[in-house]
Amino acid sequence: MISKVFLAYILIALSAAPPTAAAETDGPATASVIHPLDAPTAPTGPSTAHPATPVNLPTGENLSPTSDHQAANAPAISGHSPADTTAPVAVSKAGNFIDTATGHSVQKDAEMNATSPHAPEHYQEILPSTTCFPRKKSHGIENHHCNKALNKIVFAANQTLDKFSSLIFGNYKTCNVYVHKPQNATLTKVQLSLMVHSLTSACHSVGGVSSQASQIAVKVERGTKENTHEVDRPICKKQTCPLTQSDCLSAFYQLPTNANGIFVHSKGRRHYARVTSGNCTVTASTTDLSAFVIPRQFILPTMKKLINECAEHPGKIYLSGGAKGYNGDILLSAHPANEQLCE
Incomplete structure (x- = not known):
């Protein structure tokens, strides 16, 4: 009789015990959820206008122009002799050339269309689409001359271009720098220096034209007697x-x-x-x-x-x-x- 009562207590205790670990693993797993405020968001602002990295273009070296501005449509900005522009082409440091419109590779002797990959992220919004001049049109530009040409451009006290002009010119020896902008638009000295540096890096020694969404364009060309002038000399x-x-x-x-x-x-x-x-x-x-x-x-x-x-x-x-x-x-x-x- 005692053994039957003892057995009953054992059965009651077993029925109240928690489920086993094996039983827990058999149930559906709870999916992890990222709160929208913590989730990574898509980039906003001008960086979203840039196309995805083209085929064969090394990661981190996206040199393609902005998608909504074809370099061939960049305005000619020379004060004396408008420059020719050419069809845009993207180029990687490895030497892979990609037509940004068709995705097909093109010959290496085509004019390079590139955006410098070395610009700080803070200035990504001013990075332009760039078209390089063919070597037969312009060559022999020395980058350090372009830096000195920039130093000849007069800026306002707050280091911005004035809002009264639309065409600005600076020259030093082999380098002419032209800036074309809407009359009421402005550009800081740092931004202009970045655009010129990006252009001369992509179009080494030959120069070219860079344009951006705000209709600001920069041209670098070889300085010659035909495209420079002296004041007070007929x-x-x-x-x-x-x-x-x-x-x-x-x-x-x-x-x-x-x-x-x-x-x-x-x-x-x-x-x-x-x-x-x-x-x-x-x-x-x-x-x-x-x-x-x-x-x-x-x-x-x-x-x-x-x-x-x-x-x-x-x-x-x-x-x-x-x-x-x-x-x-x-x-x-x-x-x-x-x-x-x-x-």
């Missing part, structure tokens, strides 16, 4: 035309001015004015596309120097300063209204 053409000093001075005095004697344009373009008198057409413009700021009487001596030294030859001359932009000069030119009369 540049006369060889052809002889029936130009007279009286006609050219008359045209100069007829250039429209405001009440302060500062050149203006009847159609609202404050950086440009042109008048023809007799057979002489005189044009006044600012090199940075900003407004004139000095009265006509201070420009007259430079105009007289041009027509006296060039005489019957068409010509032009640059006057230092006189523009609202910090880097602008005034360009004066005298040309025949009818070039068919020239010899």
